[in-house]
Amino acid sequence: MDNDLANLGQEIRRLRKWRNMTLDALAGQAGITKGYLSKIENGNANLERRKTIKAIADALRVSVADLTGDHFIADRANSDAHAAIPDIRIALMATTLELPHGAPLRTIEELNQETQRLAEARADSQDALVGHALPPLLRDLHAAATIDSNDRLPALRSLVQATNSTAHFLKNLGAIDLAWVAAERGHQAAQILEDPLYIAAADYTRAQALIGLNAYDRADAIARNAVSLLTPDSVAATEVHGMNFLATAFCSEMLGEDPEAALQEAQESADRIDPQNAFWLNFSRVNVELWRTSIALEAGDHVKAAEIAADIRPEDIPTKGRRIRFLIDHARALHGLRGRDEDVTRLLRQAEKLGATRTRHSIWAREIVSEMVLRARRDAGGRELRGLADRMGMLAAI
Incomplete structure (x- = not known):
């Protein structure tokens, strides 16, 4: 691997050696093959699922934030x-x-x-x-x-x-x-306040924070409790109700359970209302599809994720931040299909134009770019990729 390219694999190797672990030991504890782990460390395979990142972090006895945090933010200062x-x-x-x-x-x-x-x-x-x-x-x-x-x-x-x-x-x-x-x-x-609507809205935010910490059991319990608090008898209550169902669906997938029932509940909630964006949660039919895309990616089903994403128009997503996340998820889906490097680069460039900081700091975008740059270093398409990698702070020299 070139010394000028910094990615998650290098951090995994650094922590593995610090723990005095062999490739065999870390791979075995993380439930992956030694060959796959070697490819990750050498930048020849990218990490595409939170489950795998969490398994490696757990095996290294560090948090996911420790594994994916400050070392990836070259321009943070x-x-x-x-x-x-x-x-x-x-x-x-x-x-x-x-x-x-x-x-x-x-x-x-x-x-x-x-x-x-x-x-x-x-x-x-x-x-x-x-x-x-x-x-x-x-x-x-x-x-x-x-x-x-x-x-x-x-x-x-x-x-x-x-x-x-x-x-x-x-x-x-x-x-x-x-x-x-x-x-x-x-x-x-x-x-x-003792208001169920506000409690359920706050619980959704708590569940989201816990999802970011990979604490899926607790996030799921909080979101399910929020669902039980509310009677969806108003637009605002229906929106908060639906968003907590989406959080539950995501946690179900991460916990190895079937997310479809919760997704269907969210879909039915979205179909009943004309959205009013309660608590700026942006609950809507298109938002349900965005979550379906993310959940398919976590299931490792890139075909399904790409099919769902292909039917979503970015202009129908009401907020810039959610459009950025969708473009990165769409890129993740196409990257998983292989042979779509130009489309993947185009999607990541679109995301970068919408929000440079968020895109450049996205672990998923960085992993994709890291792997693609290594493959495209001598190709005509490599120049565009290396430019993106450089703006992400991943290259010490072009």
Whole structure:
């Protein structure tokens, strides 16, 4: 493998040697073949499923975040979005819903408007803007939520939404542990409200954070409980109900169970309503298909994933962030079919144009590019791939 190409395989080899494990030992404990592991370490095979990544991480006695985290973010120090993480950490750790924090610097009307503005901006992948504005919003909302006044309940409602935005923002940037802290804070606010709709919405965010941590059993239990809390007798309740079914379906696949019943429940929910985007969750018919694509990929069924993706039009996906994820998933599906390198590169370039930071930091995009660059190094198509790899910070020299 060329020394200038950094990928997940190199990190696995580094940790394996640090643990004084042989290829045979790690492969055996991870439930994969020695030959496949050797190809992964040498960049000749890419990791396509979360299950395999988790199995290797477990065998190495590290977290998935340890395996796929900072070593893959070459431009993190120069990213405005990532630069906001320390301030968000302080805003979460230095606040509580149990003690007053003084008066907020903004009115409740201003805080509600800012909460919605940042929810929309996050969905539109305006990460630098969101990262800059979240810390003061979180501090002000905590202050308003701990004062005994008429502003308390509206502040708690906005805090559920703001922590939802925070958790997804952090998860997208790889700060998974901190995303869980944000999700838990939103759940605390929802419990104080004692409103099943807000509790179920906060539970969906908790389940998403746990999925990012590969804690599928607990994520599944939380999402199932959220489903049981709600009666889908309004559009908002139906949307939150449906999103928790989607989380359950994904967890079912990861736990080796059949996801179809939960997917069908979500589909029926989507068919009953005209979506209103409650809690900025973007529940809809097309969203169900996006989850079907992701679940097929986790099942290793690239043919099914490619077939579903082929029928989805990116322009029908309402948010930029979800379009980026879809384009990467579509690329993953076609990459798994082999012989579609030009289409895969085109999809990844489209994703990069929509959101450079998110695409370049995606472990799936990076794994695809790593493997394809090695194969295409001498081909005409290699130049485009190497350009993409260079922008991802994966090449020390062209």
